[in-house]
Amino acid sequence: MVLVSGSGTNLQALIDASTSPDYGVEIVAVGSDRPGILALERAEKHGVETFVLETSSYADRASWDIDLAAKVEGFDPDLVVLAGFMKLAGPAFLALFGGRTLNTHPALSPSFPGMHGPRDALAYGVKITGATLFVVDEGVDTGPIVAQVAVPVLDDDDEDTLHERIKASERAMLVEWVGKLARENFHIDDRAVRLGGAPT
Template structure:
């Protein structure tokens, strides 16, 4: 079991990004209200010159950039990512459009405390093209999933899901845009809830509000 305790003050999080940062912006906007209970301690990226970093800098949030090409291999990059994130001592790490898989060094430090979203109703349609694959399969309902990151691709324990209907005239692009709207709302709601109430991960079950005290260090990966 992994337990993330409730914090009496604003819970520090680190957000990792790779693109335009619309999910990040939703979190920035929510964190402007003290009642949200979250402080974005830093935003990290795997490449520079992206709008997500510009959003963070405009909001006065610390940023760091770690291109994979700056390291001899993925393992070295993964270890450096864990160090950079750890320097900000986050209770939670949120992958907001971050297009890199977390590796062993990162998960050893932040496993159970890293959240990501997927634009499909897991376990269906994992991978890069969830909306396209859902449309091709002919489903009538798809949606978005918030999950705790593990070593797989969109396979971690599920925190929350939201349903989005598929319209007859949808394209992969129009469907994905509607999913993103629901995805952002779900992300903001649950990051706030988990930050203020704490949670535990027991197997595949994520239980909000179940870690009111600091966890035993042996329970944290």
């Protein structure tokens, strides 16, 4: 299951990878909080079922979160991937899918959380930044880290050029690790994400 809010470049990379039998992943559905976006078109083009739940249709975020959790549960996914999904997972969603929902962040967590990782990295003057794949928890970009990839900051970088290079590395990391986690399973030992089932 993949949740999206925008153009769906990460989704497309996952769709492309999933066409290989060796990848071990089937995308059972794609959901969004926004109608009419390119990501939904990408999914529909490949025959993947889609749905939209707009927050504006609900009296409050808690009601939307409950319905989102129920909708996703109906597809019985092993993993939920937030691929550019611009809404925080709430308590109802995490009650069902906490520990198996993945998201990426365009910085090396725990540095530069929030919406502007590349901008904040440039402002701080770091020489290396990157992207982080993590298991979603109730915080903002605070969950247990699955994988990270480093991206050098170049002297002539601006926010856009740096972010584009981060996104390319982020996409490759996401595709590699979604496949790996799906094929090998994983568990969380304190904050450490370990491949394989939980030890007995």
